[in-house]
Amino acid sequence: MGEDAPVRWVVVVPVKPAAEGKTRLAGALSAASRARLVRAMALDTVGAAEAAAGVLRVVVVTADTELRALLGASVDLVDEPGGGLNAAVGAGIARARSLGTGVAVLLGDLPALRPADLADALDLASAHDRAMVADAEGTGTTLLTALPGLSIDPRFGAGSAAAHEHDGHVRLAVPPTSTLRRDVDVPDDLVEVERLGVGPATRAALDQA
Numbered sequence: 592m593g594e595d596a597p598v599r600w601v602v603v604v605p606v607k608p609a610a611e612g613k614t615r616l617a618g619a620l621s622a623a624s625r626a627r628l629v630r631a632m633a634l635d636t637v638g639a640a641e642a643a644a645g646v647l648r649v650v651v652v653t654a655d656t657e658l659r660a661l662l663g664a665s666v667d668l669v670d671e672p673g674g675g676l677n678a679a680v681g682a683g684i685a686r687a688r689s690l691g692t693g694v695a696v697l698l699g700d701l702p703a704l705r706p707a708d709l710a711d712a713l714d715l716a717s718a719h720d721r722a723m724v725a726d727a728e729g730t731g732t733t734l735l736t737a738l739p740g741l742s743i744d745p746r747f748g749a750g751s752a753a754a755h756e757h758d759g760h761v762r763l764a765v766p767p768t769s770t771l772r773r774d775v776d777v778p779d780d781l782v783e784v785e786r787l788g789v790g791p792a793t794r795a796a797l798d799q800a
């Protein structure tokens with residue numbers, strides 16, 4: 592590979608079983624609507640990742656059988672190892688690393704994600720051994736990356752942006768308005784992603800809610 596060859600990426604997306612996901616939206620949505628929304632947000636996140644320049648493959652780690660069936664055949668499915676989010680991310684990273692590309696972990700709750708915003712961030716990430724993108728608040732992590740051959744120790748959870756930075760992931764200068772920074776945790780976030788424009792699956796789930 593020449594020195595300036597662009598980095599190719601495998602993107603790892605973890606998704607909780609839909610019936611257990613997004614509990615912080617419980618006050619705003621019925622259990623059935625919430626489960627539909629979790630799957631829909633994951634489908635739109637994965638769809639945007641597959642369409643982003645530089646992305647070779649998407650690996651989804653989930654125990655949700657309905658989501659597994661809804662995902663296209665091009666997605667690489669990894670079984671849920673148990674043990675929570677970081678264990679799931681670790682299982683996805685192990686699969687991704689075997690492909691010899693850069694590895695990017697992308698959380699599955701980014702329903703407004705545009706392929707170009709992810710591609711721009713991956714382009715910036717190519718200049719650093721390890722990098723990350725913080726959520727709109729600046730405290731969480733939406734994207735965590737490492738160049739080919741380098742390990743990642745995922746520390747997702749409260750305060751993950753600082754934890755990943757502490758471990759050497761460079762915080763990328765992605766604009767606060769990037770759709771990559773707008774995850775959905777609480778009901779107000781739904782207003783924000785609708786303002787940005789959600790993907791088709793999320794649009795249908797919100798219309799049905």
Ligand SMILES: Nc1nc2c(ncn2[C@@H]2O[C@H](COP(=O)(O)OP(=O)(O)OP(=O)(O)O)[C@@H](O)[C@H]2O)c(=O)[nH]1
Pocket residue numbers: 605606607608611612613614615616652653654671674675676679680698699700775776
């Ligand atoms: N595979 C897998 N994915 C997870 C797990 N926990 C969280 N995720 C996913 O990681 C991403 C970010 O998780 P959170 O923002 O904490 O989402 P959540 O746990 O559904 O939300 P709350 O119940 O409101 O805390 C989402 O795509 C989740 O579906 C897990 O144990 N396994």
Ligand SMILES: C=C(OP(=O)(O)O)C(=O)O
Pocket residue numbers: 676698726730731732733746747748749750751752774775776
């Ligand atoms: C798990 C995380 O997401 P959230 O803050 O969306 O729960 C994180 O940012 O590390």
